[in-house]
Amino acid sequence: MPVLRSGPLAAWANAHLAGRVGIDQVVDAVTGRDAAHRVESLPDGGATLLDLLTAWRRDGGPVRCALPVAGDVRGLAGPATYRSAALVAGEAVATAALGAVPDVVDYAPSSNPSAVTWQVFALEPAPADHLSVADAQYELTGAIRESASALAAAQVAQPLPGDDALHAARRAGERVNLPPGFPQRAVTLLAQAERIAAIVDLALVDPLGGAVDRIGIGDRDAALRPLATAARRARMAAYNATAGLP
Known part of the structure; x- marks a missing residue:
C-alpha cells in the first residue's frame, strides 16, 4: 500500500498551527526517510516544506487532507488542474487558499530515499x-460486517496469499505518523483503517481470491470495494480529526 504524505502533513501542520509542535518537528516528521521535500509554484517563490508551512500559517489554516478516487472527489476544491493532479496522486492537502499535491518518485528496491515534490495550487x-x-468509525464497522457477509455468501472468503505479505498488512496500523497529543479515538481509527486498507489492497492483488468464475470474481470485488471506500474515508477522517481545533 502506498505511503501517504498528505495525511501526516495535515495532522502535523495542524498541531503546529495550534502551537503544540515546532515547525522543524513537522518537517522532520513528514519527511521521514524521504529525501528533503521540494515545493513548486508557491506564490512567494518558496521551494521548501518549511516555506509551504509558513504560507499555510499566513492563511490561518486549518489544513485538511483529501484522498480522492475516480467517482469520489469529496474534500477537493477547484480549480480543475488541482482536482486532476490530486486524482492522479490519490491524495492532496490544503487550506482554504492553497492546496498541495505530492509527486512521489520511489526508487525501491534501491536504498535511495524517495523524492517528493509538492505542487502548489491557488x-x-x-x-x-x-x-x-x-x-x-461507524461506516467502517458496518462495511467490515457487510463485506464479510457478502464474501461468505459468495463463497469466496478464502485465505489471502502470502504469509509474509499478510503479516505486514496486519501490522500496517503500527506505522501511523501522528503528532503527540493526537486524539486517541482518531489514533485508534487510523490504525484500524490502515490495517483494513492494506489487507484489501493485498486481497485485490489476487485476481481470483477463491472465485472460480467471472460471476464469483465480480461478487468478490463488489464485496471488497465498499470496504476499501470506508477504509479510505476513515483514514481521511482520522488525519483531519484536529483540523480547526484550538
Whole structure:
C-alpha cells in the first residue's frame, strides 16, 4: 500500500498551527526517510516544506487532507488542474487558499530515499467536506460486517496469499505518523483503517481470491470495494480529526 504524505502533513501542520509542535518537528516528521521535500509554484517563490508551512500559517489554516478516487472527489476544491493532479496522486492537502499535491518518485528496491515534490495550487473557496471520527468509525464497522457477509455468501472468503505479505498488512496500523497529543479515538481509527486498507489492497492483488468464475470474481470485488471506500474515508477522517481545533 502506498505511503501517504498528505495525511501526516495535515495532522502535523495542524498541531503546529495550534502551537503544540515546532515547525522543524513537522518537517522532520513528514519527511521521514524521504529525501528533503521540494515545493513548486508557491506564490512567494518558496521551494521548501518549511516555506509551504509558513504560507499555510499566513492563511490561518486549518489544513485538511483529501484522498480522492475516480467517482469520489469529496474534500477537493477547484480549480480543475488541482482536482486532476490530486486524482492522479490519490491524495492532496490544503487550506482554504492553497492546496498541495505530492509527486512521489520511489526508487525501491534501491536504498535511495524517495523524492517528493509538492505542487502548489491557488484554490477557489469551497465548503470543507467534514467527516467526524465517530461517523467514519461507524461506516467502517458496518462495511467490515457487510463485506464479510457478502464474501461468505459468495463463497469466496478464502485465505489471502502470502504469509509474509499478510503479516505486514496486519501490522500496517503500527506505522501511523501522528503528532503527540493526537486524539486517541482518531489514533485508534487510523490504525484500524490502515490495517483494513492494506489487507484489501493485498486481497485485490489476487485476481481470483477463491472465485472460480467471472460471476464469483465480480461478487468478490463488489464485496471488497465498499470496504476499501470506508477504509479510505476513515483514514481521511482520522488525519483531519484536529483540523480547526484550538
